[in-house]
Amino acid sequence: MKSEFNFRERCHEYGLAATHQRLVIYETVRSLHGHPSPEIIYAKVRKKLPSISLATVYKNLHTFIASGMLREVSLHRGSLRVESNQEPHHHLVCTRCRSITDLDEEGIDPVRLRHKLPPGFLVSRIAVDVLGVCPKCSGRSRNSF
Amino acid sequence: MKSEFNFRERCHEYGLAATHQRLVIYETVRSLHGHPSPEIIYAKVRKKLPSISLATVYKNLHTFIASGMLREVSLHRGSLRVESNQEPHHHLVCTRCRSITDLDEEGIDPVRLRHKLPPGFLVSRIAVDVLGVCPKCSGRSRNSF
DNA sequence: CTAGATGCAAACAGTTTGCGTCACT
DNA sequence: AGTGACGCAAACTGTTTGCATCTAG
Numbered sequence A, B: 001m002k003s004e005f006n007f008r009e010r011c012h013e014y015g016l017a018a019t020h021q022r023l024v025i026y027e028t029v030r031s032l033h034g035h036p037s038p039e040i041i042y043a044k045v046r047k048k049l050p051s052i053s054l055a056t057v058y059k060n061l062h063t064f065i066a067s068g069m070l071r072e073v074s075l076h077r078g079s080l081r082v083e084s085n086q087e088p089h090h091h092l093v094c095t096r097c098r099s100i101t102d103l104d105e106e107g108i109d110p111v112r113l114r115h116k117l118p119p120g121f122l123v124s125r126i127a128v129d130v131l132g133v134c135p136k137c138s139g140r141s142r143n144s145f
Numbered sequence C: 001c002t003a004g005a006t007g008c009a010a011a012c013a014g015t016t017t018g019c020g021t022c023a024c025t
Numbered sequence D: 001a002g003t004g005a006c007g008c009a010a011a012c013t014g015t016t017t018g019c020a021t022c023t024a025g
Helices: A002-013 A020-031 A038-048 A054-067 B002-013 B020-031 B038-048 B054-067
Strands: A089-094 A100-104 A122-133 B089-094 B100-104 B122-133
Touching (some): A020 A038, A038 A054, B020 B038, B020 B054, B038 B054
Parallel strands (some): A089 A122, B089 B122
Antiparallel strands (some): A122 B122, B089 B100
16 A cells, blocks of 8 residues: 555654554545544544544644644634734744744735635635744754644 | 723624723733733733633623624634645635635745744745635624634 | 623533553564 | 553543623613
8 A cells, every 4th residue: 555655654754653543543634625623533533443542543643743744724723812913914923832923914915816716705804824933942843834 | 091982982883882891801902912812811801800700701802803893813723623635725714604725825826025034933834814704604693803 | 671791600622641551663 | 672652531721601690771
């Protein structure tokens, strides 16, 4: 199986044990469409591995994300945050510590859309996140973006 | 107080009672810097209103966000989501139902940065969210973006 | 006066942790 | 053989809900 070979290779690259559970979790994510949650992934993985635990799914999703084998939809998950800055602005986000800094709008050219959006979708604004590693975090540790 | 006047006006505009708690919560958010969480806001509001409850803070933050008086940092909060689509892409996000659709990268001009970023910040990529109201949601109901 | 707002406590959902056992390398 | 992964259950965090009481309009 080609993708399994690729999987083992990438695990080796990051010093991860290529366990059966990991393989199934990884291939399940790739087989799902959209932006699946841990629960959804767990439900599908369970069909192949009925005794797997949800904790294992969580641990491995984090492992994959930290290694760069998978990406999360947004770094802004977690608790609710409100904007105290009421001016239009964008965000500079550290992929390691998740800190957020405001970037005023003029520093970024207005984003232009050349998309055929779904008919009837009413665009209200465009949010830009500049992702990377902040000065404080550019010491050691793994990737995560 | 000018800002209080403005507050009462905006509440009236949305049919919200201009309670003392609401005023303090609103002004507290405006007085904080960055991207405060409900707990942080609660802690500061409590100094003026020692008997306020955390539930009231939550309820009112939601009220303000739904009315457009405040904005949340990201629509992607909540549970962890992973990308099943491994190609570089952007997102089309509905501000009402929070559904996410992928937009392939070519439909959006590469974003150019003209910012003086904090020295030492290493940019890895730029994420664009096109926000608006999806066809399914453009029936009734309030704003929230 | 009355609809809607507050405060409290209990319930919830999603996620993490500690620990004994098991399996890659 | 040893380090790291697994599975389980319990703990936690952030958030929501139901309900009795209060208050702005």
